[in-house]
Amino acid sequence: MADEFPFEISPMFEGERIRKDNMYVELAGPKSKGFELVRAADMDDVVDDKFTLIGPDLADMEEGSRYPIAMIYKIAGELVEADLESIVERRNHEFQNYIQGFMHLNQRDDVWLRVGKDAVKKGMTSFEPVAKAIMMLFKNELPFIEKVEAVYITDMAEIEKEIENAKAVYKARDERTRDLHDEDVDTFYGCTLCASFAPTNVCVVTPDRISLCGAINWFDGRAAAKVDPDGPQFAIPKGEVIDAESGEYTGVNEAAKRLSSGEYDRIKLHSFFEYPHTSCGCFEVVGFYIPEVDGIGWVDRDFAGTAPNGLQFSTMAGQTGGGKQVVGFLGVGVNYFRSPKFIQADGGWDRVVWMPKMLKDKIVNDMPEGIRDMVATDEDAADVESLRNFLKEKNHPILARWVEEEEEAPEEEEAPAKAVPQAGFSAPQMMPSNFMPSMPMMSGGGSGGVRIILKNAKVSIEKVIIKKQD
Numbered sequence: 001m002a003d004e005f006p007f008e009i010s011p012m013f014e015g016e017r018i019r020k021d022n023m024y025v026e027l028a029g030p031k032s033k034g035f036e037l038v039r040a041a042d043m044d045d046v047v048d049d050k051f052t053l054i055g056p057d058l059a060d061m062e063e064g065s066r067y068p069i070a071m072i073y074k075i076a077g078e079l080v081e082a083d084l085e086s087i088v089e090r091r092n093h094e095f096q097n098y099i100q101g102f103m104h105l106n107q108r109d110d111v112w113l114r115v116g117k118d119a120v121k122k123g124m125t126s127f128e129p130v131a132k133a134i135m136m137l138f139k140n141e142l143p144f145i146e147k148v149e150a151v152y153i154t155d156m157a158e159i160e161k162e163i164e165n166a167k168a169v170y171k172a173r174d175e176r177t178r179d180l181h182d183e184d185v186d187t188f189y190g191c192t193l194c195a196s197f198a199p200t201n202v203c204v205v206t207p208d209r210i211s212l213c214g215a216i217n218w219f220d221g222r223a224a225a226k227v228d229p230d231g232p233q234f235a236i237p238k239g240e241v242i243d244a245e246s247g248e249y250t251g252v253n254e255a256a257k258r259l260s261s262g263e264y265d266r267i268k269l270h271s272f273f274e275y276p277h278t279s280c281g282c283f284e285v286v287g288f289y290i291p292e293v294d295g296i297g298w299v300d301r302d303f304a305g306t307a308p309n310g311l312q313f314s315t316m317a318g319q320t321g322g323g324k325q326v327v328g329f330l331g332v333g334v335n336y337f338r339s340p341k342f343i344q345a346d347g348g349w350d351r352v353v354w355m356p357k358m359l360k361d362k363i364v365n366d367m368p369e370g371i372r373d374m375v376a377t378d379e380d381a382a383d384v385e386s387l388r389n390f391l392k393e394k395n396h397p398i399l400a401r402w403v404e405e406e407e408e409a410p411e412e413e414e415a416p417a418k419a420v421p422q423a424g425f426s427a428p429q430m431m432p433s434n435f436m437p438s439m440p441m442m443s444g445g446g447s448g449g450v451r452i453i454l455k456n457a458k459v460s461i462e463k464v465i466i467k468k469q470d
């Protein structure tokens, strides 16, 4: 391979990050445009191994600049069908990351690529060998592909013409699962593509739950498992229903144990707080619990601002990713908002209090009509106080929980219990009882006081005042 291409290709380069200082050019990403698309075609319509570039090549690009990019692949083969398009498209992410000095993030029209300076110095001055390497890997790793052809576009006007078509294709794929539900099937599908950087991740795709990356739905999983049962997408027999509301099944729990090497043995597919789905890191949106209002906010990759909890997407993604089951945070694919089972164990849409305006605009027509105006955006609330006021003003259903909590609140205890507030949360506390289980507060033994055990916790404390008690 090394002789054939002016760069190394190996799975060991997956996870390689190209920081700004080492970047030759950035392609697509949040400040530009781009997409990746795979289309199934007839054998006669594909010229095997052909590469076409529309727009400037790498050698013509100015160092340190940003350009748009679209990557379109046509695939053909006796076993190739439209249901396999998403699966192959997802592998573009994996295979481009095999190339040393080439970084691919996200998927569909959220792709974000960088080419490293060292790679260009070593000879990566054209997209042609990159596309040829990907086509070679497609055919080697996915034997049902007999012919493949690639078109890369770096011309903005051309991309703007093509991107609407790509979005229509993604939409049509997502809509296929609308009339199919978890109870209608006896098999779900798993995916291990993210296991290299999230080893305990348990990715389960069901008719009512698209993958976290948003790229693989139940039909895609089924098609991939059919053509390559030993590949990264495989069947998970659903087994017995333990709890339909939260989406707990014996088959999923068994798969969780196996795929996470024993780290997790329960997953509730439609729960935010209890045994939630693991989050690998390539989720499109991250949900975060806001204890001050007992509600859930959601923030997507495109939102560069700060959520009402004072954190940005990147910070929360860092906290949530890695294949962990993190109570209080949850990574999902955008299409999960359209699921009739969307976090139904925790109140569904009635629990949603905030999301960026751009994300809300994307899904507003799929939100239950009654709640649409009650979910705040960054234009309505920038912090917890303004969020609380907005929710009160709109009479959001979450207010019913505040009343319940206040009614249920136990009598205030005498000091010294009051002397140990939980940093960062304003009273009254309205967290679910299992929030942040990794930070249990336990009564001490005979010596009195409080013993705090912190496990996997990140704590930042500005000031500690210790006073002697008389």
Ligand code: SF4
Pocket: 090, 191, 192, 193, 194, 195, 203, 211, 212, 213, 214, 215, 216, 280, 282, 283
């Ligand atoms: S998020 Fe899940 S479905 Fe998507 S590539 Fe990763 S493991 Fe596969």
